[in-house]
Amino acid sequence: MTDTTQYTRQDWQSDQEVRWCPGCGDYTILASLQNFMADFGVDRENVVFVSGIGCASRFPYYMNTYGMHGIHGRAPAIASGLAVARPDLSVWVVTGDGDALSIGGNHIIHSMRRNINIKVLLFNNQIYGLTKGQYSPTSERGKKTKSSPWGVIDYPFNPVSLAIGAEATFVARTIDMDRPHTQEILTAAYQHQGSAFVEIYQNCNVFNDKAFIALTGKEERDVNRIVLEQDKPVVFGPDDAMGVVIEHGEARIVEVADVGIDAIHVHDATVENAGAAFALSRLSHGPTGPTPIGIFRSVDRSTYASDLQQQIHDAQAARGPGDLALLIAGAGTWEVSD
Amino acid sequence: MTDTTQYTRQDWQSDQEVRWCPGCGDYTILASLQNFMADFGVDRENVVFVSGIGCASRFPYYMNTYGMHGIHGRAPAIASGLAVARPDLSVWVVTGDGDALSIGGNHIIHSMRRNINIKVLLFNNQIYGLTKGQYSPTSERGKKTKSSPWGVIDYPFNPVSLAIGAEATFVARTIDMDRPHTQEILTAAYQHQGSAFVEIYQNCNVFNDKAFIALTGKEERDVNRIVLEQDKPVVFGPDDAMGVVIEHGEARIVEVADVGIDAIHVHDATVENAGAAFALSRLSHGPTGPTPIGIFRSVDRSTYASDLQQQIHDAQAARGPGDLALLIAGAGTWEVSD
Amino acid sequence: MSEAPTTDITDIHAVAIRFAGDSGDGMQLAGTRFTEASAIFGNDLATFPNFPAEIRAPAGTLPGVSSFQVQIADRDILTPGDQPDVLVAMNPAALMANLPDLAPAGTIVINSDAFDERNLTRAGYTTNPIEDGSLNAYRVLAVPMEEMTKKAVEGTGLKGRGVLRSKNFFALGLMGWMFGRPIDTTLEWITKYYGKEPDVQAANEAALRAGYNVGLTTEMFRSTYRVQRAKMPPGTYTNVTGNQALAWGIMAAAQAARLPVFYASYPITPASDILHELSRHRNFGVRTFQAEDEIAAVGAALGASFGGHLGVTGTSGPGLALKSETISLAVMTELPLLIVDVQRGGPSTGLPTKTEQADLLMAMYGRHGEAPLPIVSVSSPADAFLATVEAVRIALKYMTPVILLSDGYIATSAEPWRIPDLSTLPDISVPFATVSNDPERFLPYLRDPQTLARPWAVPGTPGLQHRIGGLEKEDRTGNVSYTPANHQKMTLLREQKIARIADDIPEVVIDTDADADVLVIGWGSSFGAILAGVRRVRAKGHKVARVHLRHLNPFPKNLGDIVKRYPRVLVPELNRGHLWRLLRADFLIDAISYSKVEGRPFKAAEIESRLMELIES
Amino acid sequence: MSEAPTTDITDIHAVAIRFAGDSGDGMQLAGTRFTEASAIFGNDLATFPNFPAEIRAPAGTLPGVSSFQVQIADRDILTPGDQPDVLVAMNPAALMANLPDLAPAGTIVINSDAFDERNLTRAGYTTNPIEDGSLNAYRVLAVPMEEMTKKAVEGTGLKGRGVLRSKNFFALGLMGWMFGRPIDTTLEWITKYYGKEPDVQAANEAALRAGYNVGLTTEMFRSTYRVQRAKMPPGTYTNVTGNQALAWGIMAAAQAARLPVFYASYPITPASDILHELSRHRNFGVRTFQAEDEIAAVGAALGASFGGHLGVTGTSGPGLALKSETISLAVMTELPLLIVDVQRGGPSTGLPTKTEQADLLMAMYGRHGEAPLPIVSVSSPADAFLATVEAVRIALKYMTPVILLSDGYIATSAEPWRIPDLSTLPDISVPFATVSNDPERFLPYLRDPQTLARPWAVPGTPGLQHRIGGLEKEDRTGNVSYTPANHQKMTLLREQKIARIADDIPEVVIDTDADADVLVIGWGSSFGAILAGVRRVRAKGHKVARVHLRHLNPFPKNLGDIVKRYPRVLVPELNRGHLWRLLRADFLIDAISYSKVEGRPFKAAEIESRLMELIES
Numbered sequence A, B: 001m002t003d004t005t006q007y008t009r010q011d012w013q014s015d016q017e018v019r020w021c022p023g024c025g026d027y028t029i030l031a032s033l034q035n036f037m038a039d040f041g042v043d044r045e046n047v048v049f050v051s052g053i054g055c056a057s058r059f060p061y062y063m064n065t066y067g068m069h070g071i072h073g074r075a076p077a078i079a080s081g082l083a084v085a086r087p088d089l090s091v092w093v094v095t096g097d098g099d100a101l102s103i104g105g106n107h108i109i110h111s112m113r114r115n116i117n118i119k120v121l122l123f124n125n126q127i128y129g130l131t132k133g134q135y136s137p138t139s140e141r142g143k144k145t146k147s148s149p150w151g152v153i154d155y156p157f158n159p160v161s162l163a164i165g166a167e168a169t170f171v172a173r174t175i176d177m178d179r180p181h182t183q184e185i186l187t188a189a190y191q192h193q194g195s196a197f198v199e200i201y202q203n204c205n206v207f208n209d210k211a212f213i214a215l216t217g218k219e220e221r222d223v224n225r226i227v228l229e230q231d232k233p234v235v236f237g238p239d240d241a242m243g244v245v246i247e248h249g250e251a252r253i254v255e256v257a258d259v260g261i262d263a264i265h266v267h268d269a270t271v272e273n274a275g276a277a278f279a280l281s282r283l284s285h286g287p288t289g290p291t292p293i294g295i296f297r298s299v300d301r302s303t304y305a306s307d308l309q310q311q312i313h314d315a316q317a318a319r320g321p322g323d324l325a326l327l328i329a330g331a332g333t334w335e336v337s338d
Numbered sequence C, D: 001m002s003e004a005p006t007t008d009i010t011d012i013h014a015v016a017i018r019f020a021g022d023s024g025d026g027m028q029l030a031g032t033r034f035t036e037a038s039a040i041f042g043n044d045l046a047t048f049p050n051f052p053a054e055i056r057a058p059a060g061t062l063p064g065v066s067s068f069q070v071q072i073a074d075r076d077i078l079t080p081g082d083q084p085d086v087l088v089a090m091n092p093a094a095l096m097a098n099l100p101d102l103a104p105a106g107t108i109v110i111n112s113d114a115f116d117e118r119n120l121t122r123a124g125y126t127t128n129p130i131e132d133g134s135l136n137a138y139r140v141l142a143v144p145m146e147e148m149t150k151k152a153v154e155g156t157g158l159k160g161r162g163v164l165r166s167k168n169f170f171a172l173g174l175m176g177w178m179f180g181r182p183i184d185t186t187l188e189w190i191t192k193y194y195g196k197e198p199d200v201q202a203a204n205e206a207a208l209r210a211g212y213n214v215g216l217t218t219e220m221f222r223s224t225y226r227v228q229r230a231k232m233p234p235g236t237y238t239n240v241t242g243n244q245a246l247a248w249g250i251m252a253a254a255q256a257a258r259l260p261v262f263y264a265s266y267p268i269t270p271a272s273d274i275l276h277e278l279s280r281h282r283n284f285g286v287r288t289f290q291a292e293d294e295i296a297a298v299g300a301a302l303g304a305s306f307g308g309h310l311g312v313t314g315t316s317g318p319g320l321a322l323k324s325e326t327i328s329l330a331v332m333t334e335l336p337l338l339i340v341d342v343q344r345g346g347p348s349t350g351l352p353t354k355t356e357q358a359d360l361l362m363a364m365y366g367r368h369g370e371a372p373l374p375i376v377s378v379s380s381p382a383d384a385f386l387a388t389v390e391a392v393r394i395a396l397k398y399m400t401p402v403i404l405l406s407d408g409y410i411a412t413s414a415e416p417w418r419i420p421d422l423s424t425l426p427d428i429s430v431p432f433a434t435v436s437n438d439p440e441r442f443l444p445y446l447r448d449p450q451t452l453a454r455p456w457a458v459p460g461t462p463g464l465q466h467r468i469g470g471l472e473k474e475d476r477t478g479n480v481s482y483t484p485a486n487h488q489k490m491t492l493l494r495e496q497k498i499a500r501i502a503d504d505i506p507e508v509v510i511d512t513d514a515d516a517d518v519l520v521i522g523w524g525s526s527f528g529a530i531l532a533g534v535r536r537v538r539a540k541g542h543k544v545a546r547v548h549l550r551h552l553n554p555f556p557k558n559l560g561d562i563v564k565r566y567p568r569v570l571v572p573e574l575n576r577g578h579l580w581r582l583l584r585a586d587f588l589i590d591a592i593s594y595s596k597v598e599g600r601p602f603k604a605a606e607i608e609s610r611l612m613e614l615i616e617s
């Protein structure tokens, strides 16, 4: 990051025509990201976008950075290798709910626990877009899709809960339509040392339109968005009349007037113990009612790459930089002469 | 299950010689399981053990039931197909910490969220046994193993947290050496409708001896075992002097005398909200200090197989049992005559 | 339709029409409806849908063009036609992308409303081709379809943007008139499909009729064409895509085997429709399982097979690669399992919506260790039905995983299919073991002396408890064995079991002219193009022999004799020579590979000219 | 060792000794130490460790037997010996399992203390073979090793069960005396290894000396043997296993390429030791990454390659199967990547600790679509070093994934290796792109006209931002392209790039007698057995030609000419004919497959007798 370079959003646009369906939420996220990058003055050549397969995963093509459009589900693995080898880069993963949580579930949870310096942006549209409309691991029960004409019988994942259960150090949620909030979250994710997991509710207007209407609709959104703010009591709704308490490990929605503001949970994403973050994640299972957005968890921990770098440093301090001839000879040698 | 058949442990032993290292915790678990099966009077032919690869995964060979020693990490997938196709069977998965949480992580979390009627017994020895001593996703940081001579830099999973984050409906933990407790947990898992996740701390005396000494050692165990009991306050230690409170979503250990018994968390595994169960799971990260064992979570939810069965039932009620000739003809036909 | 057309009617034998437009223009639907109407009318036909990998690329751009080609004929045809005779172009991009394929002097029906500056620029035109004379070599019919659709739809209640959506029905009506398709089939379909949205139904009906009537009444369309009914063997016909026929084939095989279907899959183009079709039929007891990935899918299917179900998993190339470790387990455990691979262009993600035949060698060899298994292939959409039944028959009888190869072209294109009498399907059921095969203990690897198949004892059967797995098995007992001689023996047994299937499959039928000295041998979806190409060559008076393979492993017993009989053997494949290499290695013949990897099927003309080259050389 | 032995010394040229005991008896250690001492003494040697798949099967059982064979010689030898001359049997099970392999009239050194009833029964003996005369055809030396070890260890401080653990050192001492090995090398090693546990160190030393002295002083051992130093080319030698040499080869290649190593792997027998070795060398800047599975491992390695590191991933067959989808991505993205496959017995989990060569066809064809890549093979433990450097050279120069095939036999066995002068390694570095190759925009798929390699522009390089991925790439620009002609072109370009490597690798060297009319051609670990077999045949006065392949894809340019020159071509392989099929398909020669799938290497005698059969037929 240099403060000398001044970028505009255009600098971050690649020469490739953007090819999502008109009206797709992906466009908005792309704009937020390009804006964020430009505002932040990151250098383009030091940024890499890695993705899997899916509509969301076409993202790298549209960014004037380095990029790899990988294979389905494997972006976190590819990005992990890159980020560990090259801690100097800013490595981002763009993925979908199928890509990240279905086929890629294992790589996601492992990259989280390892605290590898990658920023995972999960565009959750609760559907398989690219393959034209099958249900995903975040689709709600009962949903009728191409592959579930009788209704989905899987219980969905709650991506935020899953990430917290997998020891993620940074977990957040935002919404495609809310560009300022998205940029705020992107900034925090970028600044976090280690893995960041960002769920972005993204509207697929072709196969799952209005899935997030409770959070984006003019009428509903004010009632349903629970915006988590650091060190603030968790209140929401018109006049902040509603609030969240956590009792016996369980987060519940109450009327602030009923319990008094002091009983309301004060949000602190930075506490080491993940209990409160998890409790908050259970407030909603799918965005059909009051749903928290914002940063659930953000704790400091050494990253995989920095620990590895440290081991290399320590080893070199202890043994010198390494001489292969000596190493080989060290295993015990004998001489044969003519 | 018939109450007419009377089995002894021997009836559950296969003709194969058991081939673990002498002193391995796997022997004890095998005995507990055979005893449990015999006591419970399950019919052997209706039980199937499916496993992956690893020391633990040799388990099926030693049970006089149907069994499949699958491939590394894939047992939950194989078992899912079997259990969904054949809801009449009792399907068990035996797996290790590498098998379940490293290569098999994705199948584990998905089988949990789907609530498929399989009982997953995870023999956690915090090491790769069969491949002779590499670290696993549950190995503690800093551990020196064959593949981490400079110390592990991965942060480990907490298997109970992970399972809860993955929407598991039954989550428990027990210890190889404690046979009565193991049998109690096995019984509960067996009786649970849907996926059960049972972490069993298992000593690998060859590659990771005494990893659980804090919970099994004569002196330490009474200090460190936090036995979760339904509807009871979570107290432990000599004279139950220690207890657990949950505040702001965070479980903490206190002296009961300091807070009073009424402030102590009363355990209820059956609450739908997973917050408290998760909070309890965070009390320990690796069994080196006070660690909860018992049933963290046990909630009722329809199983995948029963929901599928219901769809078949509904479809047949609505459309009749299905006539392929009619189905084909239904797509629009025309006649060609001579 | 009361009024008789005042125009000329020309009788023609066959015509190929391509509907092309933006992905959002509903061209697949228009094409399918035209096909259906033609099928019910009694033409023979073949189709070729072609769509972009993007869900919807930006409107009006070249990557967003979607097309559907159908050839209808009064006689048995085999391909959708090498070059369309008629091109319906809904926008400039569709014209730009498809014009190169049009037959010389072909007809272009243009939606002139879409040829505004914005769209022209997007497609890369600097001037308007309708006006600049660049289409002079063609017969151009420019119709303001949007305007006319809007007018037609007025008063149906539909308002706003939705109105223009009906323009595909307008185009369909126009084509219907032009080729004498009765529109009532389509009207019926509209009622059935849009019945619940009366305004949409009415709009589509109005647009369809308007299109038809515009043809009927305007001066522009002076002549129409008539393609007579084709002479086809008597029977009841329906029109099927390959994926549909394959899905039904699975259900039919299960019925013939008296087993429930368990289909586990992870969605992937172009195989997903098999999952979609099967998931609809819960009332048949069909269980579908959308797994978390391909590895889980094949694992679940194998688990179901262990439980006595017909375990099936379907995918495309990338998924087959992922499944290979588990397929190897199926080989070792000797459980029946059907693995469907609907091939697409590779490597890697490749060309997901395009066709290719480049997975054959992976199907043969893509597993670690010696893990032979049978491979069956599908040669046309309708053929998928019986090919699937055959693959299942082998899997069950020989207790083995079987790979069934289809491809993107077969999967999505359609052809008329004479519905077989299902009661004539062979009984392919195999009995489960119910009693022990040995007084001492049940021997799960005691083989049938003829088929070498092991018994299938399913959980729940008292007394037959046993354990199987991926470690080498001891002969007969199935216990784990590391003994050198046993490994040698079991490796050979597994190999022989597959090899012996050659005794149980039909010999290849050769379609040969006496004295032919060129043999063309193909497999899979090139069936139609090869046969059509051969017919053309024969029509010129040349002699050719032709073989098309269903069984790729093991080969039919007489194949070696046949291929050695012809001095020149041509092997056309949509890959870099997979069957070609197998034939060379097996029979040491210097066969000639005709390879094409363009993501699209062979044309009859390509086969024809390559054959002519050979014959004349 | 002050006292001179009073016994006869017989000079022999070579002897093969097998240490066999329970998995817990430390036989691998005893064997390795004996080997090391012999190596330092100056013998040529070859080893063959053989251990069960279980960590520790129940003590005393047949499946628990672990053995280590070493042949030492005074001349260049190639195999660990077909049949051991001496068998050290630490318990009845070890005797039972290994006796069938012993040479006629061989020597058996028995730990008689272990021959109690319990152990005899466990091994399946009804009477004690030491006493029942059943070993009369052998020279039997029964030593109460446990008793003697206990006595020796008395007073070293070690108590209890641990004491008996030293008995392998007792056996080692005995053998040391018998074959005139100096024990000081072993004493040094004990100090180094057990220095931190003084009581263990003392116990092992005492046991070692005791064993030696028992030989020296008891009547029982009347004669000892001397195997002179072998004449080997001058230089500095060390003893290496294949996995070790391969790991060092990776480090050497990285040095020669001036790149950091990124090794991502998931543990699997018999490849894990490569990970273990590399993970020790953080001070060399080697990054190892134990991934969650094989797919993640290859993904991470590919990501590191994208970042400009030497990305390497290692595994065995089941892991290679899992990696195949990602390898296909590496083919499409044209990034350098080394994939090591240490083959083991298959299919499925198969025989994890046994050797086989049955992954070659998977390496060739086990990917969907057309995804060709180079394959390099390793032919002996020491050879792994240079083979690895060669594989990396190709990967970097041609921007391609390369599969390097080793196997379980090579991986775990050891041989003396003349350490090369590292400064003579070729410079295999390739320059990263730093400036654009086109005035308009950087073209990531603009190729080097000769190698057809594309430029390697790594993130961090200003101005060269570009995107790659698994969809078909447009020629030059690397943009996504679904154009038919482009797909054809790119498929051929990828194919030609690999094919052209043939111009850049050495032609095969043929080791032939004039007028030989039998050619034997092999690859991989059968090198030693084939060469030894050929020598024996030649020693009988027959003429044979021999070729051993390092490059399996593409083949060396002259291979076709060579194989066609010989009327009979024998292809010995530890599989069902992989190379054999490739040769048939490529060159249309009627080669003869000599296949063995027993999970163990060829014996020289097997090659000899198969060759003799051919020659005499």
Ligand SMILES: Cc1ncc(C[n+]2csc(CCOP(=O)(O)OP(=O)(O)O)c2C)c(N)n1
Pocket (backbone or CB within 6 Å): A053, A054, A055, A056, A057, A071, A072, A095, A096, A097, A098, A099, A100, A123, A125, A127, A128, A129, A130, A131, A136, C266, C267, C268, C269, C294, C318, C319, C322, C349
């Ligand atoms: C190995 C493999 N399996 C399956 C596919 C097919 N596929 C491509 S994208 C996708 C899912 C897309 O859903 P999601 O990740 O939610 O992304 P979206 O399109 O909704 O943005 C699938 C199943 C593939 N490309 N590769």
Ligand SMILES: Cc1ncc(C[n+]2csc(CCOP(=O)(O)OP(=O)(O)O)c2C)c(N)n1
Pocket (backbone or CB within 6 Å): B053, B054, B055, B056, B057, B071, B072, B095, B096, B097, B098, B099, B100, B123, B125, B127, B128, B129, B130, B131, B136, D266, D267, D268, D269, D294, D318, D319, D322, D349
């Ligand atoms: C695909 C594949 N990768 C790797 C292996 C090697 N492998 C076998 S078991 C195992 C891990 C064993 O650890 P764990 O699951 O903890 O079981 P344990 O032996 O400790 O009981 C590994 C890596 C394999 N068999 N297959």
Ligand code: SF4
Pocket (backbone or CB within 6 Å): A019, A020, A021, A023, A024, A025, A026, A055, A056, A125, A129, A130, A203, A204, A205, A206, A207, C055, C056
């Ligand atoms: S299908 Fe859905 S997610 Fe994909 S581009 Fe279209 S609107 Fe967006």
Ligand code: SF4
Pocket (backbone or CB within 6 Å): B019, B020, B021, B023, B024, B025, B026, B055, B056, B125, B129, B130, B203, B204, B205, B206, B207, D055, D056
């Ligand atoms: S290695 Fe460890 S886990 Fe495996 S059998 Fe031995 S003691 Fe048990």
Ligand SMILES: [Mg+2]
Pocket (backbone or CB within 6 Å): A054, A096, A097, A098, A123, A124, A125, A126, A127, A128, A129, A136
């Ligand atoms: Mg999605």
Ligand SMILES: [Mg+2]
Pocket (backbone or CB within 6 Å): B054, B096, B097, B098, B123, B124, B125, B126, B127, B128, B129, B136
């Ligand atoms: Mg373990």
